[in-house]
Amino acid sequence: xxxxxxxxxxxxxxxxxxxxxxxxxxxxxxxxxxxxxxxxxxxxxxxxxxxxxxxxxxxxxxxxxxxxxxxxxxxxxxxxxxxxxxxxxxxxxxxxxxxxxxxxxxxxxxxxxxxxxxxxxxxxxxxxxxxxxxxxxxxxxxxxxxxxxxxxxxxxxxxxxxxxxxxxxxxxxxxxxxxxxxxxxxxxxxxxxxxxxxxxxxxxxxxxxxxxxxxxxxxxxxxxxxxxxxxxxxxxxxxxxxxxxxxxxxxxxxxxxxxxxxxxxxxxxxxxxxxxxxxxxxxxxxxxxxxxxxxxxxxxxxxxxxxxxxxxxxxxxxxxxxxxxxxxxxxxxxxxxxxxxxxxxxxxxxxxxxxxxxxxxxxxxxxxxxxxxxxxxxxxxxxxxxxxxxxxxxxxxxxxxxxxxxxxxxxxxxxxxxxxx
Numbered sequence: 001x002x003x004x005x006x007x008x009x010x011x012x013x014x015x016x017x018x019x020x021x022x023x024x025x026x027x028x029x030x031x032x033x034x035x036x037x038x039x040x041x042x043x044x045x046x047x048x049x050x051x052x053x054x055x056x057x058x059x060x061x062x063x064x065x066x067x068x069x070x071x072x073x074x075x076x077x078x079x080x081x082x083x084x085x086x087x088x089x090x091x092x093x094x095x096x097x098x099x100x101x102x103x104x105x106x107x108x109x110x111x112x113x114x115x116x117x118x119x120x121x122x123x124x125x126x127x128x129x130x131x132x133x134x135x136x137x138x139x140x141x142x143x144x145x146x147x148x149x150x151x152x153x154x155x156x157x158x159x160x161x162x163x164x165x166x167x168x169x170x171x172x173x174x175x176x177x178x179x180x181x182x183x184x185x186x187x188x189x190x191x192x193x194x195x196x197x198x199x200x201x202x203x204x205x206x207x208x209x210x211x212x213x214x215x216x217x218x219x220x221x222x223x224x225x226x227x228x229x230x231x232x233x234x235x236x237x238x239x240x241x242x243x244x245x246x247x248x249x250x251x252x253x254x255x256x257x258x259x260x261x262x263x264x265x266x267x268x269x270x271x272x273x274x275x276x277x278x279x280x281x282x283x284x285x286x287x288x289x290x291x292x293x294x295x296x297x298x299x300x301x302x303x304x305x306x307x308x309x310x311x312x313x314x315x316x317x318x319x320x321x322x323x324x325x326x327x328x329x330x331x332x333x334x335x336x337x338x339x340x341x342x343x344x345x346x347x348x349x350x351x352x353x354x355x356x357x358x359x360x361x362x363x364x365x366x367x368x369x370x371x372x373x374x375x376x377x378x379x380x381x382x383x384x385x386x387x388x389x390x391x392x393x394x395x396x397x398x399x400x401x402x403x404x405x406x407x408x409x410x411x412x413x414x415x416x417x418x419x420x421x
Contacts, residue, residue, distance in 0.1 A: 019038075019170070019175075020035065020036060020037040020038060020039070020065075021035070021036050021170065021174040021175075021178065021181070022034065022035045022036075022081050022084060022086060022181075023086075023174075023181040023185075023186060024072065024079070024086050024087055024088070024089070024181075024185040024186070025185065025186050025187070025188055025207065026185060026186070026187045026188075026209075026225040026232070026234075027071075027209045027210075027223065028209050028210065028221075028223035028224070029071070030071055030072065030074065030089075031071070031072045031088075031089045031185055032069050032070065032071055032072065033045050033054070033069065033070050033072055033079060033081065033086055034057070034067065034068065034069045034206070035054060035067070035068040035069075035081055036064070036065050036066070036067050036068075036166060036174070036206065037065060037066050037068060038065050038066070039066065040066070041066075042054040042055060042056055042066065042068035043068070043081055043082060044081075045070040045072070045079060045080075045081055045086075046079065046080045046081070047072065047073055047076045047078065047079045047080075048076060048077050048078045048079075049073040049075065049076050050073070052070045052071070052072075052073070053070070054068040054069060054070040054081075055068065055069060055070065056068060057069040057205070057211075057212050058205045058212050058214070063163075063164070063165035063166060063202075064165065064166045064202070064205060064206075065166055067205060067206060067212075072088065072089065076088050076089070086182075087181075087182065087183060087184045087185055088185070089136075089185050090135040090136065090184075090228075091228050092227075092228030092229065093134075093135030093136040093227050093228065094135060094380060094381045095132070095133065095134045095135045095136075095378060095379070095380055095381075096134060096135065096136045096137075096138060096227075096378075096379045096380075097129055097132060097134035097136070097137045097138070097180075097184070097376060097377065097378050097379075098137075098138045098140065098316060098336070098338045098376065098377040098378075098379060099125070099129065099137070099138075099139060099140070099338055099340075099341040099376040099377070100139055100140035100141055100142060100189075100191070100272070100317075100318030100319075100338050100339045100340075100341050101140075101141070101142040101191070101318045101319065101321050101339040101340065101341050101342065101343045102122045102125075102126075102139070102142070102143060102172075102173065102176075102177070102341035102342040102343065103122070103142060103143055103144050103145035103146065103172040103173065103193065103342060103343055104120040104122070104145055104146060104157070104160070104172060104342065104343065105145040105146075105343050105344050106145065106146045106147065106148050106149075106150055106157050106160060106162060107145070107147040107148050108148055110344070111150065111151070111154055111156060111157055112145075112156070112157065112343070112344055113156030113157060114146075114156065114157045114160050114171075115155070115156055115157060115158065115159075115160075116156055117393075119156065120342055121342060121374050121393035122176050122177075122341060122342030122393075123175075123176035124393050124394065125341060125342065125374060125375070125376060125393035126176050126177045126178070126179055126180040127179045127180075128391070128393060128394055128395035129179075129180050129183075129376050129378075129391070129395065130179035130180045130182065130183040131395060132378050132391075132395060133183065134183060134184045134378065135184055136184050136185055136186075136187065136227060137180055137183070137184050137185070137186040137187070138186070138187045138189070138232070138270060138316060139186060139187065139188050139189060139341075140189050140191075140270065140271075140272055140316055140317055140318035140319075140338055140339065141188075141189040141190055141191025141192070141193075141194065141238075141271075141272030141318050141319070142191030142192065142193045142194070142272065142318060142319070142339070142343065143169070143172060143173040143191065143193065143194065143199070143203070143207075144164065144168060144169060144172045144173065144193055144194070144198070144199040144202065144203075145172060145193060145343055146160055146161065146162045146163070146168050146171065146172050147162060147163070147198065148162055149162050150162070164198070164199040164200075164201055164202045165202070166202075169199075169202055169206060187225055187232060187234060187270065188207045188209075189234055189235075189236075189270050189271060189272050189318075190203060190207075190208075190220070190236045190237075190238045190272060191238060191272040191318065191319070192238050192239075192241075192272060192273065192319065194207075194238055195218070195238040195239055196216040196217075196218055200216040200217075200218075200238070201215075201216040203216075204216050204217055204220075208220055209223050209234070218238075218239055219236050219238070219239065219249070219252060220236045221236075221256065222234060222235045222236070222256040222257075222259065222260070224263065229266075230266055230267075230268065231263050231264070231266070231267045231268070232267075232268050232270050233260045233263065233267050233268070233269050233270065233312070234270045234271070235253065235256060235257070235269065235270070235271035236271075237253065237271045237272055237273045237290075237292075237293060238272065240253070240273055240290055240291075240292035240293055241292070242273070242288075242289070242290050242291065242358070243291060243358065244291065244292070245291040245292055245295055245359075246292050247295060249292050250292045250293070250295035250296045250299065251296075251299065253292070253293060253296035254295075254296040254297075254299035254300060257269075257296060257300065257308075257309065258300070258303075258305075258309075260309050260311060260312060261305065261309035261310070261311055262311075263309075263311050264311065265310070265311040265312075265313060265406070266311070266312075266313040266314075266405065266406070267309070267311045267312045267313065268312070268313065268314045268315070268316055269308070269312045269314070269315045269316070269333065270316045270317075271315075271316075271317055272317060272318050272319050273290050273293065273317060273319045274288075274290065274315065274317035274319060274320065274324075274335055274337055275289070275290050275293040275294060275296075275297060275308075275315070275335075276288065276289055276290075276294075276326070276328065276332070276335060276355075276357055276361070276363050276365075277289075277317065277319075277320055277324055277326060277335055277337050278320075278324070278326075278348060278349065278352050278355040278365075278368075278370075279320055279346055279348055280346075280347055280348055280349055281356065284349055285349070285354070285356060286348070286349045286351075286352045286354065286355040286356070286365075287355065287356045287357075287358075288320070288355060288356075288357060288358070289357035289358040289359060289361070290358075291358050291359050294357070294358065294359040294361045294363075295359070297361055297363075298359075298360075298361065306331045306332070307330065307331065307332055307361065307363060308331075308332045308333050310331075312333045313333055313405055313406050313411075313412045314333055314334055314335075314336065314403060314412060315333050315334065315335045315336065316336050316338065317335065317336070317337050317338075317339075318337065318338055318339035318341075319337070319339050320337050320339050320346055320348065321339045321340055321343055321344060321345045321346040322337065322339060322340050322345060322346050322347075322348045322370045322371065322372055323336075323337060323338060323339075323340055323370060323371045323372075323375065323377070323390060324336070324337035324348065324352065324368060324369070324370045324371075325368060325369055325370075325401055325414045325416045325419075326352055326355075326365055326367075326368035326414070327365070327366045327367050327368060327413055327414055328363055328364065328365060328366055329363075329364045329365070329366045330362060330363045330364065331411065332363055332411070333411060333412065334403070334411070334412055334413060334414045335368075336377070336388070336414070337370075338376070338377050340372075340373065340374050340375050340376075341374070341375075341376060342374065345372060345373070345374065347372065348370040348372070349370065350369055350370055350371075351368075351369060352365050352367075352368030352369060352370060353365050353366070353367050353368060355368070369416055369419065371390065371398065371399070371419065373392060373398070374392065374393050375390055375391050375392045375393060375398060376390075376391055377389065377390055377391075378391065379403070382402070384404055384405060385402065385403040385404045385405035385412065386402075386403040386405075387400060387401075387402055387403075388400065388401040388402065388403055388414075390419070398419075399416070399418060399419035400416075400418055400419065401414055401415060401416040401418075401419055402414075402415045402416075403415075
């Protein structure tokens with residue numbers, strides 16, 4: 001087997017041109033090596049702790065190749081499948097890369113030019129991000145946007161596959177993301193494009209944190225990832241449409257977030273749809289908010305709890321296709337939105353103070369801003385929190401924020417005073 005520079009692609013000699021993808025992702029209880037292969041059987045995962053036979057997570061069918069998985073033994077310092085090395089977990093990551101909403105949108109009359117790097121820069125962005133040598137990658141959701149066939153007369157997306165199948169997942173995520181998947185393990189949050197009406201079956205099969213039983217699960221339970229003195233709490237909020245209140249779903253979220261309150265601080269709350277973040281409304285007024293997630297926060301308040309547990313020092317989301325940094329007046333952790341990884345960008349107000357949120361949460365923005373353009377974040381540990389560097393798709397700096405960790409009873413704060421908007 002041959003190892004390719006920057007990519008975790010495996011080529012099996014018996015299957016000429018059969019492209020396979022391997023990666024390491026966080027799951028409940030640790031990290032798993034996963035492999036999608038055209039081979040008939042799962043291979044061994046070779047580690048310095050011994051060989052582990054990968055098991056079939058999902059058998060091949062008409063839409064997907066065989067998917068294999070194996071839990072990486074704790075303390076592993078090297079791992080490989082065949083001749084291809086895999087990234088291994090770093091117990092105390094200092095460089096965490098964050099991105100989201102990376103796919104290329106082809107749906108009905110909305111035709112993003114996937115073949116134009118200026119219009120869909122994710123392949124270049126992923127390679128540039130990999131060059132930053134992160135210890136861990138967090139993807140805040142929305143991987144597959146190619147839901148319709150590209151019209152034959154459209155050169156911008158000519159040749160694109162579409163639908164929830166392995167060919168499309170490769171085109172929209174696994175092939176362009178290969179350098180990044182080779183660079184570091186990844187945390188994969190579920191986006192609304194991965195709900196069961198869209199690419200949910202593929203997401204559950206390929207990226208779901210729990211065992212796959214052949215069906216798409218509308219919701220998968222919150223899971224946590226220990227990253228050395230910091231816990232990531234990853235919530236599946238794929239079905240919580242912003243303007244539609246679902247009280248049953250809100251109760252599920254509230255119960256799961258209740259569990260987050262019991263975790264030792266610090267915790268980062270990772271989920272796709274931000275509870276309080278903004279887009280441009282009438283007259284350019286920033287508006288937003290997710291009714292179901294806000295209802296979950298209200299259920300916490302009804303119990304005498306804060307709207308966001310005190311164990312949570314920072315919230316990371318996507319969904320809005322821009323970068324946003326928000327501090328709140330109320331007892332709520334700061335919010336980062338990193339949804340500018342590749343899909344069509346949203347135009348958002350530069351100044352988010354005065355944002356109007358749906359519902360009656362009582363949460364308001366103390367100060368906040370948005371920065372347009374495609375890009376990603378690199379978060380580096382500092383003595384008092386984290387330095388957050390913003391980059392464009394070519395890894396050119398766009399500016400810097402400073403996350404100052406909570407102190408005593410005081411919530412943390414995002415300071416982006418030096419960031420050009």
